[in-house]
Amino acid sequence: MNDLDSEGREKRLTAVAPNRLAELEAEAAADDEEASLPDLPNVETYEEVRMRLAPNPNGPWHLGNARMPAVIGTYKDRYGGWMLCRFDDTDPETKRPALAAYDAILDAIEYLGFEPDEVVRASDRLETYYEHARALIDRGGAYTCSCSGEEFSALKNAGEACPHRKKDAERTRAEFDAMVAGEFSGGELVLRIRTDIEHPNPALRDWVAFRVVDTPHPREAASEYRCWPLLDFQSGIDDHLFGISHVIRGIDLQDSAKRQRFLYEYFGWEYPEVVHWGHVQLDAYDVELSTSRIKTLIAEGELDGWDDPRAPTVASLRRRGIRGEAITEAMGGLGTSTSNVDLPMSAIYAENRELVDDTADRAFLVREGVEKVVMGGPAAGEPLIHPNHEKRGVREIPIEGAVLVEPDDVPPNGKRVWLKGYGPVRHTRDAFEFTGEGIDVVREEGVPVVHWVPADGNRPVLLRTMEGDVEGRAEPGFGERDPEEVVQFERIGFARVDTQDEERTVAYFAHP
RNA sequence: GCUCCGGUGGUGUAGUCCGGCCAAUCAUAUUGCCCUCUCACGGCAAUGACCGGGGUUCGAAUCCCCGCCGGAGCACCA
Structure with a gap:
């Protein structure tokens, strides 16, 4: 439907101002280039x-x-x-x-x-790594070392070689094969790369290439391996x-x-x-960008899961x-x-x-609704589905005698408010009296425009946000929206319909 | 302690290699106005930065030196 609309727009533009269309395209291309x-x-x-x-x-x-x-x-x-x-x-x-x-x-x-x-x-490629390790050993590029981490670290920081460094290729080769064969336990032996033990940067001195891990890999195909390469x-x-x-x-x-x-x-x-x-x-976000940290918070129940709206995750933004x-x-x-x-x-x-913005249908959502009887006026409101695309039509929202509006939108007694897509009402005693003026009262007299839903037949919505869950009522028919659909709750913001069930809609708030 | 990297507006980024056209780009943000039956979209405007000090030079965000501040590595983690 958007395609139709934009096509229509383009055709109109081409007819009215052909140059303007070319300009727009040039701008779009320039936008892609820069930034x-x-x-x-x-x-x-x-x-x-x-x-x-x-x-x-x-x-x-x-x-x-x-x-x-x-x-x-x-x-x-x-x-x-x-x-x-x-x-x-x-x-x-x-x-x-x-x-x-x-x-x-x-x-x-x-x-x-x-x-x-x-x-x-990588866990499918161990044999390849072993082959290269053996080739490297044959070239004198590595040696097996049984120093403890602390021992080696001390020597390394002093720029001194450990006793194993002078092992020859044959012995290293044999010991490495034993590592691969599972004859060593974790911590007993590593394969080190022979770099430069006196290199000014201690981080580069004879780093570890392979170590033994006793814990089996969780992937079935890799679960028998015990000799694992390190990242470098x-x-x-x-x-x-x-x-x-x-x-x-x-x-x-x-x-x-x-x-x-x-x-x-x-x-x-x-x-x-x-x-x-x-x-x-x-x-x-309060949560730090760390896989293990998020994992912990989920385990502790602080977050509902990887797609909790408060989680700084890809899944969370997607769900929103x-x-x-x-x-x-x-x-x-x-x-x-x-x-x-x-x-x-x-x-x-x-x-x-x-x-x-261009594709999201508009909808009303009223939080903490205050009920007001509407006296006089039409039987239904007809707000546009999208303000920039009249052709997409209107939402037909019946008013069955009363509406809900948000507390902040209730005007002082005697003042008017414009129920969007419906018309002007005056707050008198405890009701809204339809006053029937034209839209000029909004344009010229500054009557505020507010969103609303009928008191009866509306659709309960749970809106999940980064700040917590919010209960609200959406316009009738909202329960028919497909999950995955992104809508804009007018004057609130964009949200994605998540699930629909018998009694309510769950939606995730994206952003204003 | 050793080694390496970096510091341009609230945020990110351009410009730094090849000094002048940079009182500094663009985006976002914030504020105001316009448009509008949304506090969205669109339009206009305003706000706001070269870490500090020396030096070289007619001229430095850009080159040199010294500081200061921040980050990373020195794991049988990735």
Whole structure:
């Protein structure tokens, strides 16, 4: 129906002002060009821009995670590139994967407007990592080490090698094979990369590539493995194997590229371009952007679930009827600076409003309704379905003798108010008397326009908001709206119809 | 302690590489006005920033130095 309307508009415009239409199109094109991400470095030196999303599926996504597909996906579109979704699920214990999260994350990516060209799980690729580890050992690039974490840390901070560093390849190879074969328990042995034990940056000195984890991986297919790679190894190997040209990741991984370069040198590979960005903070939430924190709050019952309106998650915004594209746009506007940034929710709301305002039907919702008998006047009100699209028609709302209005909208005794789509009424004694003037009383005398619902036959609504649940009454027929539909409650804001049952509608508030 | 990164209006961003066209862009936000049977949409206007100090220069947001402030890493997490 919107298509028809916009087509109609365009036809009219073409007839009336052909130049204006061209202008509008030019403006729209210009809008797309500007206000977006900076160009990726050295794109011209690669045949194809190949990027990867590397989520840890240890839970559904919070809003900070959405930045990854938003930015990477936007670049993919810009350069006609290729995008891999690689689940970096190599920690069965500390950041234990949640089986449901794999699909939840893929859903979230789709919701944000993108589709990976390929999806893989690191936990399916252990043999590949082992092969490369063995190759590396043969090149003298790694050694097995049985130092405790504290012991090694002390030596490392002093720039001193541990006794295991001088192990030869054969012995390392044998011990690594034993690690893979499950002959060691967690904590007994690790495989370290031989980097530079005196490197000025202590973070780069002989880092751990593989360790033993006693806890089985939750994925059936990976549950037998006990020797697991750490991120810098796994990710470094995979980035090369998948031909990744541009790696985009957070500042917490600033040293990763430097660590992985040692690996790349041993193998004679070229390291991809790297872009780092800072952390995102959202205002408007009490809850910190942390998967484990949100998980805890849900377990404690503080939040109803990942899609609780108070949760700073992708699922929550989705349930509130906010388009993924709005999140993507807002994230894109942040650019890729390495400093931490604050993203106001209003930025997402502004993008969303632009997307939904034209299509969202209008409806009335009265909270804390005050009942007033209406005396005289027509039997029904006929507010427009959409103020900018008269052709979409009106909502026929019968008044069965009385209406509900919000307490703040009840005028003082003797004063008038305009029941939107119905007409002017005067508050006399305890009723609303229809006065019958034309719309001029609104335009010229400043009579306020208010929304209302009939006292009888209205539809109970539970509106779930970030601040808590609100009870209200919507106009009759609201119970017929399809779940998923986004409407605008006039003078309140946009909301998504969530569920309909016998006695009421549940809707989620998006934003004003 | 060691290593690295960064500081432009309330927020984000452009400009910084190649100093002047930057009393600084755009968006959002806030306020006011216009439009309007919504406090939406649309239109107009206003508000508001180069962390500080030195230096180089005819000229610095942009280059150099010193501070200050903030962030990240130094995990058998990602």
